[in-house]
Amino acid sequence: MTYKEMAFWRSEQTLGVFVLFLCLALQSSLNFFAGWEQFFFQFATTFSTPPTRAFEPGWGPGLAFTATALAGLYIAWVLPQLSAGWASAISLGLVAGVLLLEFWALTVLNLWFKLVFPATLLGLPFAAQWLHRLLATPLAPVQQKLASEQTDRMMGLALQGQGQLDMAFERFQRMPMTATLAADLYWLAMDYERQQRFDKARAAYAYIGAFDANFKDVPERLANAAAATQMPPASAAISAPLDAPQITPESGQALGRYRIESKLGKGAMGMVFLAKDPKIGRRVALKTMALSQTFDGLELVDARDRFFREAKAAGCLQHPGIVTIFDVGEEQGLAYIAMEYVTGQNLQPHCKPGQLMPLPRVVSIVARVAQALAYAHKNKVIHRDIKPANVMYDLVTDTVKVTDFGIARITDGNKTKTGVVLGTPNYMSPEQLTGRTVDGRSDLYALGTMLFQLLVGALPFKATTISELMAKIATEPAPDVRQFRAEIPEDLARIVARLLEKSPEKRYQHGEKLALDLTLFATRVQSHVSCVGSTPSVQVACRATVPIDLEL
Amino acid sequence: MQFSFYALTDPGQVRTNNEDAVVFDEGSGVAILADGMGGYNAGEVASGMAVTFIKSELVQWLNTANWQHDTNLIARGIGICIDRANQSILNAALSNPQYAGMGTTVVAGVFKNNCLILGHVGDSRCYRLRHGKLTQITKDHSLLQEQVDAGLLTPEQALLAPGKNLLTRALGVDSELAVEIHAHEVQDNDLFLMCSDGLTDMLSDLEIASCMKKCAHLPEMAAELISGANLAGGRDNISALLAQAKATSTKSGLISNLFGAP
Numbered sequence: 001m002t003y004k005e006m007a008f009w010r011s012e013q014t015l016g017v018f019v020l021f022l023c024l025a026l027q028s029s030l031n032f033f034a035g036w037e038q039f040f041f042q043f044a045t046t047f048s049t050p051p052t053r054a055f056e057p058g059w060g061p062g063l064a065f066t067a068t069a070l071a072g073l074y075i076a077w078v079l080p081q082l083s084a085g086w087a088s089a090i091s092l093g094l095v096a097g098v099l100l101l102e103f104w105a106l107t108v109l110n111l112w113f114k115l116v117f118p119a120t121l122l123g124l125p126f127a128a129q130w131l132h133r134l135l136a137t138p139l140a141p142v143q144q145k146l147a148s149e150q151t152d153r154m155m156g157l158a159l160q161g162q163g164q165l166d167m168a169f170e171r172f173q174r175m176p177m178t179a180t181l182a183a184d185l186y187w188l189a190m191d192y193e194r195q196q197r198f199d200k201a202r203a204a205y206a207y208i209g210a211f212d213a214n215f216k217d218v219p220e221r222l223a224n225a226a227a228a229t230q231m232p233p234a235s236a237a238i239s240a241p242l243d244a245p246q247i248t249p250e251s252g253q254a255l256g257r258y259r260i261e262s263k264l265g266k267g268a269m270g271m272v273f274l275a276k277d278p279k280i281g282r283r284v285a286l287k288t289m290a291l292s293q294t295f296d297g298l299e300l301v302d303a304r305d306r307f308f309r310e311a312k313a314a315g316c317l318q319h320p321g322i323v324t325i326f327d328v329g330e331e332q333g334l335a336y337i338a339m340e341y342v343t344g345q346n347l348q349p350h351c352k353p354g355q356l357m358p359l360p361r362v363v364s365i366v367a368r369v370a371q372a373l374a375y376a377h378k379n380k381v382i383h384r385d386i387k388p389a390n391v392m393y394d395l396v397t398d399t400v401k402v403t404d405f406g407i408a409r410i411t412d413g414n415k416t417k418t419g420v421v422l423g424t425p426n427y428m429s430p431e432q433l434t435g436r437t438v439d440g441r442s443d444l445y446a447l448g449t450m451l452f453q454l455l456v457g458a459l460p461f462k463a464t465t466i467s468e469l470m471a472k473i474a475t476e477p478a479p480d481v482r483q484f485r486a487e488i489p490e491d492l493a494r495i496v497a498r499l500l501e502k503s504p505e506k507r508y509q510h511g512e513k514l515a516l517d518l519t520l521f522a523t524r525v526q527s528h529v530s531c532v533g534s535t536p537s538v539q540v541a542c543r544a545t546v547p548i549d550l551e552l
Numbered sequence: 553m554q555f556s557f558y559a560l561t562d563p564g565q566v567r568t569n570n571e572d573a574v575v576f577d578e579g580s581g582v583a584i585l586a587d588g589m590g591g592y593n594a595g596e597v598a599s600g601m602a603v604t605f606i607k608s609e610l611v612q613w614l615n616t617a618n619w620q621h622d623t624n625l626i627a628r629g630i631g632i633c634i635d636r637a638n639q640s641i642l643n644a645a646l647s648n649p650q651y652a653g654m655g656t657t658v659v660a661g662v663f664k665n666n667c668l669i670l671g672h673v674g675d676s677r678c679y680r681l682r683h684g685k686l687t688q689i690t691k692d693h694s695l696l697q698e699q700v701d702a703g704l705l706t707p708e709q710a711l712l713a714p715g716k717n718l719l720t721r722a723l724g725v726d727s728e729l730a731v732e733i734h735a736h737e738v739q740d741n742d743l744f745l746m747c748s749d750g751l752t753d754m755l756s757d758l759e760i761a762s763c764m765k766k767c768a769h770l771p772e773m774a775a776e777l778i779s780g781a782n783l784a785g786g787r788d789n790i791s792a793l794l795a796q797a798k799a800t801s802t803k804s805g806l807i808s809n810l811f812g813a814p
Contacts, residue, residue, distance in 0.1 A: 151604050157597060158605035160647055161640030180593070187648040271652075425695075434704045435713055466720055467701030474704050 037116045040099075044106040056112040067098065067118035075125060088126050095123040153181060156188075165191055169204060177211040186216060189225075198228035255336055256329040258286055274341060277326075284326060284338040307335055313381050314405040321372030323392070323403040342401050344394025347450070351388050353457035360522055362454045363492070365393060367518035368400040369447060374511025377440035381405060384438065386446035387427045388453065425466065426459055430474045430502045441504040444514065448499025448507075455492075456484035460500060477502070491521050553738060554800050555581050555663045558770035559793040562778045564750055565786030571595035572748045572791035575603040580611045581663035585793045587676045587748040589722070590654035594645075598654035598724050601644065602637045606660050609633045614662065623669055626662050627733045630671040634658060634723070634731045641724035655724035659690060659746045663795060668744065671733040674722050677752055679760065680736070681743040686761035689736055693721035717749060740799040747777070750788035754781035770794045 079087050098119040105111045156171035165188060172185055189204035202225035208215050209222055253260055258275040264285060265272050275286040289307065311328040318324065327338040350357050369391055376383065383405055392401045425433065429445035432438050452460045460478045463469035478500035481493050495517055501507045508514040559574040571588040584606050588599030610633050637658070645651045657674025670678055675692040691697060695718040699705045705713060721730060743764060751760070763780050767773040774792045781790045
């Protein structure tokens with residue numbers, strides 16, 4: 001690194017200050033450096049044996065001026081070319097040389113050349129470099145220390161994640177105990193219990209107990225673990241299922257006025273529980289969202305607003321094809337939606353080849369989804385996330401329910417970091433991808449994609465990268481379903497093609513029209529089946545219509 | 553080639569906590585930056601776990617193996633380490649309900665000889681400053697970037713588009729993780745910047761370049777970048793990790809050691 005590249009030299013402020021100081025120094029050299037010069041003169045002359053009569057010769061000021069100019073030239077031109085080490089060495093050497101020269105002149109020649117000022121000039125960059133280094137360094141160590149304190153905790157958690165509980169425990173023990181660490185240790189101990197290593201669990205609980213004897217339910221857990229340790233291994237194994245937390249710790253707890261019974265699954269932003277409303281004995285699905293974990297500060301206020309607004313909009317919807325929302329609330333930073341508990345499964349499993357549903361059933365389901373969407377769109381609610389996973393179907397009762405109305409919107413289109421990671425935008429409409437306004441017709445596009453998938457077990461567009469997929473959705477015409485499954489009647493293929501039109505104007509404008517077309521198609525197929533009914537796929541189709549007949 | 557590193561991270565002007573994590577190991581030439589998400593401590597934990605774990609694994613691996621010069625193997629090593637960090641974060645979130653839903657982005661680089669092997673997931677970036685020109689050498693895994701790639705939005709529209717920070721990939725989300733890894737050639741005097749979106753959302757590439765060119769010392773440069781982002785609003789956590797490449801110097805004599813530059 002040459003001197004020129006050193007930070008202080010480049011940074012304009014330092015250079016500015018330096019130049020300013022130079023001017024001021026020149027200005028005041030008569031007063032200030034005269035005093036300094038005088039001091040050096042006094043100091044040097046004490047060494048000359050005869051009482052000195054040193055005087056400044058007539059050409060003295062000229063020499064001093066030349067020396068100052070040379071020092072300036074050295075700083076401006078020579079110094080930047082040198083490496084840092086050489087620059088320091090030469091500068092110091094020059095300072096010493098100039099001062100020695102003056103000393104020699106004073107003591108031996110009895111002549112006084114005023115060279116203290118140029119000598120000081122030569123030494124300034126060196127002083128500045130050291131001053132800068134002194135001031136600049138203290139930043140780093142603080143950072144380093146903070147990091148190392150966290151290292152053991154993070155490494156511990158990572159090891160726990162790798163299933164190496166002993167190494168994790170050892171890491172945690174290296175750290176000073178805090179409430180945060182106690183919480184981490186608590187879950188580590190639970191992991192030990194799950195692995196039926198009660199001696200280790202006991203050690204971990206005891207470690208927490210030493211810090212805070214009443215941390216959560218540590219006393220009971222400690223007692224349980226201790227009891228389990230006493231038992232012979234075989235019985236310990238038997239008692240394990242009782243001890244080990246089988247469901248989430250929230251089961252049995254209350255959330256709002258609901259009593260959680262069991263876990264149903266994992267939603268986009270949190271867990272879904274089966275819960276009971278004790279007041280009216282109704283079973284509900286409780287969808288939780290850890291808003292306060294996902295959002296922060298002002299964003300949290302905003303997200304909460306949006307959450308309740310959307311839930312309210314979706315709460316207005318009362319339709320047999322839509323999962324009813326009963327209640328929303330928030331407790332301990334956990335927002336929840338209590339909704340109708342629906343039996344059955346979503347349609348995702350039926351999107352794969354080999355697991356496809358018979359054609360009439362697909363048509364009947366999609367027609368009912370279309371009716372539900374028509375109702376919602378009339379009430380100015382757009383779903384925004386129609387996909388097989390959001391449509392519940394119960395084969396036994398033949399009910400179709402669209403779920404997650406409006407909720408998708410909370411995660412969509414907000415400007416802040418939500419931590420929500422998008423999957424593949426398979427069901428997004430072209431206008432949604434190009435950032436244009438989205439209306440009910442986007443839902444119909446998504447429904448078209450879903451219909452396509454339910455019919456042939458493949459998505460209309462396939463690509464290896466997301467960007468390629470998005471480009472295809474936005475520009476490439478959708479393929480004909482009959483390319484994938486030739487026996488699909490032309491009427492139905494036309495309905496699918498119309499749903500997958502790029503321009504919303506060319507699509508079905510309302511869900512009702514779509515539902516009507518699908519129902520008409522279904523009756524036509526049914527009459528057709530009753531006439532011909534021979535191919536295997538159609539036989540299955542006949543069976544599928546049975547529940548509907550029963551219902552009637 | 554010799555590499556010197558410096559890292560600085562700051563909570564910014566709006567947030568109270570810092571979910572970014574930066575770490576480097578000068579001896580092995582390893583530098584890692586992560587930007588966590590999942591609110592309060594969960595985001596911190598995810599990013600902290602990612603950098604700590606990846607650094608520990610990677611450094612250990614680089615130090616024990618004798619294939620250090622094989623770029624492909626290093627690239628595979630980075631991929632495996634990031635993948636294992638992902639599993640760790642997923643499992644830790646299962647074990648510790650208070651960390652449920654945590655996730656993180658990551659950029660991890662190994663600087664070796666004339667090469668930088670860089671793996672990344674999410675929207676934390678790496679830039680290279682060479683001959684005064686700043687180039688972004690990672691591509692965000694975000695919906696917006698995908699939209700730009702697909703030609704649906706121009707880069708200019710993308711700057712104003714909503715949903716800027718919706719990621720298409722992150723650690724801690726799914727057990728299947730695709731890590732993007734590339735090797736980049738390193739030249740003398742190259743300067744690399746890894747940063748979180750708290751920096752890139754606040755400062756344009758031009759502003760970042762001018763901040764970097766203004767200073768010659770890494771600590772000053774990092775401070776300049778962070779204060780620049782803070783002045784522009786500092787809406788998210790800001791982190792900058794700098795790495796400077798220098799051809800191995802031949803003149804490092806007594807005088808340099810006595811008075812030499814730090």
